[in-house]
Amino acid sequence: MQLLISPIGQLATLAGVVAKDGIGIGWDDLGMIENGALLIENGRILYAGPAADAPEPAKKVWRLDAGDLVAQPGFVDPHTHPCWVGSRHMEFTMRAEGATYQEINRAGGGIRSSMRQCRLASEDELAIATLRRLGRMQAYGVTALEAKSGYGLDTESELRQLRAIRRAGAATHQLVRATFLGAHAIPPEFEGDSEGYTDLIVKEMLPRVAAEKLADFCDVFVEDGYFSPAQGRRILKKAAKLGLGLRLHADEFVSLGGAELAADLGAASADHLMAVSRAGIAALAKAGVTATLLPATTVFLGQTNFAPARQLLDAGVRVALSTDHNPGSSHTENLQLVLTLACTYLKMTIPEALAGVTYNAARSLLIHEETGALLPGRRADVTLFNVPDLRAVPYHLAVSDLCYIVVNGNLYEAPPALALPVAEK
Structure with a gap:
């Protein structure tokens, strides 16, 4: 059965963003169409353009009048850690009382706190917890995302996390890419022996992850006190040899050359980058590596050292x-909030920020030919907002005006608390 959404008050296809491969984006690249239409069948876009030129739909068709709505590509969240159990609210309390992220980590909190809880959790418990978070993300307009392991930090626990992520992804219509992040921290049994843990990742974890096809990417936290650039290079070269895409947590707290490493290895993405150097920025530009910025983390940690988006x-x-x-360090599923933070704190324009949560995010996951823009042949991933203009989407701070979302061709009404139905399907 087909789905016809017509008319649409404003339709942003992002055709120009695709043509420019996400670089040098302005208003003219959003592909804005007043009184537009989308025709969808079997999860794919058949037509995206003016309503007056839309082809006649099949006899069996769902119709949605979106004449008062704004339609844009579904959001893509390219860096998430949704596979965990328990709570770390006490760490939030400690930060509110003055403790730093590093002090909390040294006191036994941080990544190791989640590690202890995840090692005790079953695969079922992890899959259910992950699926619930994917649902919350969808409620904020996310139709595709990346999900990392990294809270197991031993072979069996990491594999269990990745299996849970695969199960959660299979239970939703969202497009989910899994990332192996065994190199997230040094576990207590390898305290003072980061080389020994690196050996375990390279010789045991990665071959098993690849053999079971549990991940699409490998990520490494290259940071002072975690993994050195040399260790990161070793892990990622092994991952590439096994057929995994590459990603890095790079230059988050101090500049260690993580961006340069990402560029040298041809990684899909270098993430965080609050402390990236000028040389690192130049290397990313030359290599075509996507910079994935995470301003909600800076806000949540009570910091002000935002990544230099404008320089990038x-x-x-x-x-x-x-x-x-x-x-x-960032307990939120609200990517629309990040869209607003990018405009206010990173000094990105609305077109740049919108590209950042759609096409460019998809580009960083190597799914940009599937999703991230509303063009014929691509996945039908659409968000429809009850706002007068596209510019009003980031304008509403931390609150979603999402009415409907189409995920791989499946139409959902937004949760009642967030939605104002405007038409019968």
């Missing part, structure tokens, strides 16, 4: 945006 953009780097959803 002006240097010709493709910029994506993400929530960094995780239990410790």
Whole structure:
């Protein structure tokens, strides 16, 4: 059965963003169509353009009048840690009383806190917890995302996390890419022996992850006190040899050359980058590596050292945006909030920020030919907002005006608390 959404008050196809591969984006690249239409069948877009030129739909068709709505591509969240159990609210309390992220980590909190809880959790418990968070993300307009492991930090626990992510992804219409992040922290049994843990990742974890086809990417936290650039290079070269895409947590707290490493290895994405150097920015631009920025993390940690988005953009780097959803440093599933933060704190324009949560985010996951824009042949991933203009989407701070969402061709009404139905299907 077909789905015809027509008329649409404003339709943003992002055709120009695709043509420019996400770099140097302005208003003219959003592909704005007043009084537009979308025709969808079997999860794919058949037509995206003016309502007056829309083809005649099949006899069996769902119709949605969106004449008062704004339609744009579904959001893509390219850096999330949704597979965990328990709570770290006590760490939030400690931060409110003055403790730093590093002090909390040294006190036994941080990543190791989630590790202890996840090691005790069953695969079922992890899959259910993950699926619930994917549902919350969808409620904020996310139709595709990346989900990382990294809270197991031993072979069996990491594999269990990845299996749970695969199960959760299979239970939703969202497009989910899994990332192996065994190199998230040094577990207590390898305290003082990061080389030994790196050996375990390279010789045991990665081969098993690849053999079971549990991940699409491998990520490494290259940071002072975690993994050195040399260890990151070793892990990622092994991952590439096994057929995994590459991603990095790079230059988050100090500049260690993570961006340069990402560029040298041809990674799909270098993430965080609050402490990236000028040389790192130049290397990312030259290599075409997407910079994924996470301003909600900076806000949640009570910091002000936001990633230098304008320097990256002006240097010709493709910029994506993400929530960094995780239990410790960015406990939010609201990518629309990140869209607003990008405009206010990162000084990105609305077109740049919108590209950052759609096409460029998809580009960082290597799914940009599938989703991230509303063009014929692509996945039908659409968000429809009850706002007078596209510019009003980031204008409403932390509140979603989402009315409807189409995920791989499946039409959902937004949760009642967030939606104002405007038409009968």
